[in-house]
Amino acid sequence: MGYVKLVFLMLFSLLCQLAFCSSLPHLCPKDQALALLQFKQMFPIDAYSKLLSWNKSIDCCSWDGVHCNEATGQVIGLNLTRCGLQGKFHSNSSLFKLSNLKRLDLSNNDFSESLISPKFGELSSLTHLDMSYSSFTGLIPAEISRLSKLHVLRIQSYSDGLRFGPHNFELLLKNLTRLRELDLSSVNISSTIPLNFSSYLTNLGLSYTQIYGRLPEGVFHLSNLESLDLSDNPQLTVRFPTTKWNSSASLMELVLYRVNATGRIPESFGHLTSLRTLGIASCNLSGSIPKPLWNLTNIEELELGDNHLEGPISELFRFGKLRSLLLENNNFDGQLEFLSFNRIWTQLEVLDFSSNSLTGPIPSNVSGMQNAHSLYLSSNQLNGTVPSWIFSLPSLIFLDLSDNHFSGNIQEFKSKTLDTVSLKQNQLQGPIPKSLLNLHHLYYLVLSHNNLSGEIASTICNLTKLLVLDLGSNNLEGTIPLCLGEMSELWVLDLSNNSLSGTINTTFSIGNELMVIKFDMNKLEGKVPQSLINCTVLKVLDLGNNELNDTFPKWLRALPNLMILRLRSNKFFGPINDSSAYKFARIRMIDLSSNGFSGDLPMSLFENFEAMKINGEKSGTREYIADMNGRYYTNSFIVTKGLDLELPRVLTTNIIIDLSKNRFEGHIPSIIGDLIGLRTLNLSHNRLEGHIPASLHQLSVLESLDLSSNKISGEIPQQLVSLTSLEVLNLSHNHLVGCIPKGKQFDTFENSSYQGNDGLCGLPLSKDCGGDEGVPQATTPFGLDQEEEEVDSSIISWQSVLMGYGCGLVIGLSIIYIMFSTQYPAWFSRMDVKLEHIITTRMKRHKKRH
Incomplete structure (x- = not known):
């Protein structure tokens, strides 16, 4: 009996010890703590990093971002997202010693374009791996496909620096059969989309991956699918199922911007009753919205912009939970009376109906859009006055009503949150509202192309955060407020095409951010303010069509970024002195026409036009001058191909020299032939003499050449026939002689190109040059005595x-x-x-x- 008690007591003691020991957390193994500390030492750690808690005096299982197995103490999870890590992620990183890792999140750091190590494939226990937005680059190693236990794989990128090798994407999908989430956005896959995906998938994100081919219909029938994003793959063909999808009950997000989904929206969409987000913009869809789509009563974000959809817009009030409704750039018509149904629109935040065919006025009794922060109704046919409720929306940030037919005065602004206001291209009148000048959060104010009147109040300078101020093409008068030059944040200052007068007394402060200054088409007098040299980032300066009276402001050469300089139609005078100090290296458009400039054409100007010496056509990209991150383009008046044009956007390849209608003398410098990017050259209506330089044949993209109304002599160089882009040629009213060149573009020009040159012959003129092939006859040597010439001519004639x-x-x-x-x-x-x-x-x- 005593023996039994003794055994019982021993067993009880042992059980108590086991129970006590199991209640204590296991400490992190020393080798794993050391591996983590070695990893920490590879990066500079800032004051906000979670790695600050990593200290060898503390058990690593309690470190921030570290998760251990409670039973063994092994490190099984590492969450290092947004740790501020900067520097190279080495292929022999100590992290690869953590062989029991199941979850690893390295997202949102900066690993300085490190390669993804093949050793990630050795972490065979991983179920979650996230390396998104951490500046990895190069080839994604095939070894990632060995992680057969993965449930979640995210390798999103900011660019296409990450890529798969041939067939590696297909191999990945073949091996990772347990995947639930796969997001490879902006990874360069560049292959046909595979036929088979994991049947467990709930989230699939392959946007910006350059996949192509036809999307297998089976993707729409993945029974667990909740989110599908294949956006920005224009070579991917998508055909929606016409019958009920297997994913209908679970699918909550469908985003397919810019894929090839030509055709109509099928009625099968009506079965997607769980859908919260539907984005099928820029997909070439056509026709009307099918009625079953109105069954999607849970829709919160509906984006169907940039298609060819049509029909009345009034049915949209059926979507009662909408937060975002984007239907821009379609053919929807009808009126906006449904906005009056205020019970429906209480949650709406973004409304974009721009670039459709909407008509009529905006209802005046709308009161249910109190949460709206973005309202875009531009480029329609809306009319009437702009109702006061729009200017009173308490959360409004973006307002764009441009390019409509609104009239009347602009109402007083009560919305204090406005960031952007664009009312351009309407028939609005009256003064600029004083309340608008109290919107201290305003960044963009665009009121151009209206009938606004009155003066520009100096209180406009209270808008200290303003980036764009565009008041052009109105009826504003008075002087330019002096304080405008002190607005340190301003990018664009456009006061063009008004009735502003007086001198430009504005003093532009040092360090300003101005990229565009347009004061053209006013009544401004005096000199060009020399404080413009403080505008070191200036790209566009347009002072044309005023009454400025000054010599050429040669100090403008100090502006290193200047691309457009227009001083046309003023009273500028005097020579443009030849000086090697002239820079203007980035100039692409210079217009000094219709002034009183005199003297020789300035050789050094042409020598330093470095940007004109590049043929931009070869780059294959379209870039615009003064492009503010795609949000604002400056319009410019240019004269090209004999036409006055107002361009809303000016290509960097639109290279123009216009020095016409001045008093320039001397010869045309042959160095102009080095400006191979030139598209328009106009030296007409001057006093130029000498010959046309044969070097002009190097201007391979030249579209317009005007040398008319000068004193140019000699023959038209035969080499100019090679100018196959030439559409407009004007050599009229000079002293040219000889036969007009034949072939290519020269066969398209009419008499007007050559009239007023008595010594020219050949087509299209009626004067024949003679000879079997139209070759010009020998001409008398230059300088021969006139009497001798007549005698010799008489002898030759009688011989004949x-x-x-x-x-x-x-x-x-x-x-x-x-x-x-x-x-x-x-x-x-x-x-x-x-x-x-x-x-x-x-x-x-x-x-x-x-």
Whole structure:
């Protein structure tokens, strides 16, 4: 009995010890703690990093971001997202010693374009791996496909620096059969989309991956699918199922921007009753929205923009939970009276109906859009006054009503949260509302192309955060507020095409951010303010069509980024002194026309136009001057191909030199031939002389050449025939001689291109150059005495007459002999009459000339 008690007590003690020990957390193994500390030492750690808690005096299982197995103490999870890690992630990183890792999150760090190590494939226990947005680059190793236990794989990128090798994406999908989430957005896959995906998938994100081919319909029938995003793969063909999808009950997010989904929206969409987000913009869809789509009563975000959809817009009030409704760039019509149904729109935050065919006024009794922060109704046919409720929305940030037919005065602004206001291209009138000048959060104010009147109040300078101020093309008058030059954040200042007067007394402060200054088409006087040299990032300066009276502001050469300089139609005068100090290296458009500039054409200007010496066509990209992150383009008036054009966006390849209608003298510098990017060259209406430089044939993209109304002499260089892009040529009213070149574009120009040059001959002129092939006859050497010229000409003419009579006598005797020997056949009689007519006509012409 005592023995039994003893055994019982020993067992009880042992059980208590086991129970006590199991209640204590296991400590992190020393080798794993050391591995984590070695990893930490590879990166600089800032004051906000979670790695600050990593200290060898503390058990690593309690470190921030570290998760251990409670039973063994092994590190099984590492959450290092947004740790501020910067530097190389080495292929021999100590993290690879943590062989029991199940979850690893390295997202949102900066690993300095490190390669993804193949050793990630050795972490065979991983179920979750996230390396998104951490500046990895290069080839994604095939070893990732060995992680067969993965449930979640995210390797999203900011660019296409990450890529798969051939067939590696297909291999990944073949091996990772347990995947639930796969997001490879902006990874360059560049292959056909595979046929098979994991049947467990709930989230699939392959946007910006350059996949192509036809999307297997089976993707829509994955029974657990909740989110599908295949956006921005224009070579991917998507055909929606016409019957009920297997994923209908679970699918909550469907985003397919910019894929090839040509056709109509099928009625099968009506079964997606769980859908919260539907984005099928820029997919070439057409037709009306099918009625079953109105069954999607849980829709919160509906984006169907940039398609060819049509029909009335009034049905949209059926979607009661909408937060975002984007239908821009379609063909929807009808009126906006449904906005009055305020019970429906209480949650709406974004409404974009821009670029459709909506008509009529905006209802004045709308009160249910109190949460709206973005309202875009631009480029429709809306009319009437803008109702006051729009300017009173308490959460409104973005307001764009541009390019409509709104009239009347602009109401007082009560929305204090506004960031962007664009009311351009309407018929609004009256003064700029004073309340608008109290919106201290305003970044963009665009009121151009209206009928606004009155003066620009100096209180506009209270808008200290303003980036764009565009008041152009109105009826504003008075002077330019002096304080505008002190607005340190301003990018664009456009006061063009108004009735502003006085001098430009604005002092532009040092360190300003101005990229565009447009004061053109006003009544401004005086000189160009020299404080413009403080605008070191200036790209566009347009002071044209004013009454400025000054010499050429050569100090503008100090502006290193200047691309457009327009001083046309002012009262500028004097020579543009030749100086090697001129820079203007980035100039792409210079217009000094219709002034009083004199002297020789400035050689150094042309020498330093470095941007014009590049043919931008070869780059294959379209870039615009003064592009503010795609949000604002400056319009510019240019003269090209003989036309005055207002361009809303100016390509960097639109390279123009216009020095016409001045008093320039001397020769045309041959160095202009080095400006191979030139598209328009206009030197007309000056006093230029000498020859047309043959070097102009190097201007391979030249579209318009105007040298008219000068004193240019000599022949038109035959080499200019190679200018196959030339559409407009004007050489009229000069002293050109010789034969007009033939071939290519020169066969398309009319008489007006050459009129006023008495020495020119050949097509299209009626004056023949002579010769079998239209080759010009030898011309008298330049400088020959006029009397000698007349004598020599007379001798040559009489020689020609005697030779003609001699030939005629021989031919005549031959004709008589043949006539008598052949009994005067009828065909020869007809020939005789014709020859007689030709000889008589030529003799008459000769007598008239002499």
